Amino acid sequence: MPLVNCEVTDNIGFICLNNPTKKNALSHEMVQEIVEALKDFKGRKVSPVVLRGPDGCAVWSAGHDIKELPEARRDPLGYQDSLEKLLRAVQKYPGPVIAMVHGSVWGGACDLVMTCDIVIGDETSSFAITPAKLALPYNASGILHFINRLGLNIAKEMFFSADPIMAERAERVGILNHLVASDKLLEFTTNMAKRMATRSSLAISVIKEQFNILAGAHPMSPDVFERIQGLRRQVYDSHDYEEGVRSFLEKRAPVFKGE
Numbered sequence: 001m002p003l004v005n006c007e008v009t010d011n012i013g014f015i016c017l018n019n020p021t022k023k024n025a026l027s028h029e030m031v032q033e034i035v036e037a038l039k040d041f042k043g044r045k046v047s048p049v050v051l052r053g054p055d056g057c058a059v060w061s062a063g064h065d066i067k068e069l070p071e072a073r074r075d076p077l078g079y080q081d082s083l084e085k086l087l088r089a090v091q092k093y094p095g096p097v098i099a100m101v102h103g104s105v106w107g108g109a110c111d112l113v114m115t116c117d118i119v120i121g122d123e124t125s126s127f128a129i130t131p132a133k134l135a136l137p138y139n140a141s142g143i144l145h146f147i148n149r150l151g152l153n154i155a156k157e158m159f160f161s162a163d164p165i166m167a168e169r170a171e172r173v174g175i176l177n178h179l180v181a182s183d184k185l186l187e188f189t190t191n192m193a194k195r196m197a198t199r200s201s202l203a204i205s206v207i208k209e210q211f212n213i214l215a216g217a218h219p220m221s222p223d224v225f226e227r228i229q230g231l232r233r234q235v236y237d238s239h240d241y242e243e244g245v246r247s248f249l250e251k252r253a254p255v256f257k258g259e
């Protein structure tokens with residue numbers, strides 16, 4: 001029985017977490033299936049990708065599979081941990097990854113949602129980061145995700161209280177890009193994904209990588225600067241860049257080729 005259900009509609013990839021008996025806990029097995037799905041979508045140039053739970057789920061995901069956390073005296077969130085591999089796979093996906101949230105989100109799943117590029121939730125969505133509940137030391141890259149997104153004070157409150165932030169406040173503090181009524185959530189999310197799918201996938205993939213570099217950047221070394229310039233050159237030397245400018249001047253929709 002697959003732990004995720006995948007489908008592609010209008011070149012938009014949907015990955016639906018599907019282990020309700022375990023509240024969609026992010027087990028090694030489930031993470032492996034999500035990472036495989038992203039690899040498959042990348043090969044098929046599917047973009048954007050929507051990460052979602054099953055219709056009507058009370059829990060979007062209960063976070064890291066607690067039963068798989070290592071015993072004491074081992075880093076529970078090391079670089080090779082399956083959750084960390086999943087977060088990197090989402091960050092590296094060369095297109096927008098949109099978290100569509102109905103239900104509650106816990107622990108590492110909250111970091112997963114915050115690592116997605118866009119988060120769209122409904123009135124049932126809530127978000128809690130819970131290492132403080134397990135006396136678990138979160139890792140630096142995970143904490144940086146929250147600081148970058150929310151600022152120090154909200155990030156600290158979330159980590160120190162481990163309390164869920166409910167939908168209305170989640171939109172106010174910046175966890176949610178959009179708070180949408182549950183009966184409109186799929187339509188709203190799909191329409192946004194469809195609009196993004198008409199833009200230059202090449203430009204979006206390079207701009208996303210620049211966000212990754214800059215969000216994680218500290219003093220920028222010459223090497224990083226030149227790497228960013230090289231990435232940008234791939235776009236402004238491309239057919240798509242010429243086509244984007246020309247189509248605008250000729251008042252018609254662009255026809256992008258991804259090159």
Ligand code: YXS
Pocket residue numbers: 021022023025059061062063064065066067076106107108109129130131132133134136138
């Ligand atoms: O008893 P059975 O076998 O039916 O299994 C129960 C739960 O044990 C299981 N389950 C989980 N299994 C592994 N890892 C989990 N995170 C997890 N969460 C739940 O699912 C079955 C049904 O759960 P139950 O009976 O509690 O459902 P509920 O509807 O009463 O409550 C749903 C939740 C999500 C509120 C409740 O299950 C819960 O609080 N789960 C733990 C949420 C949590 O603290 N997640 C953080 C995991 S640690 C993590 O992500 C990071 C490492 S960190 O700690 O740093 O944030």
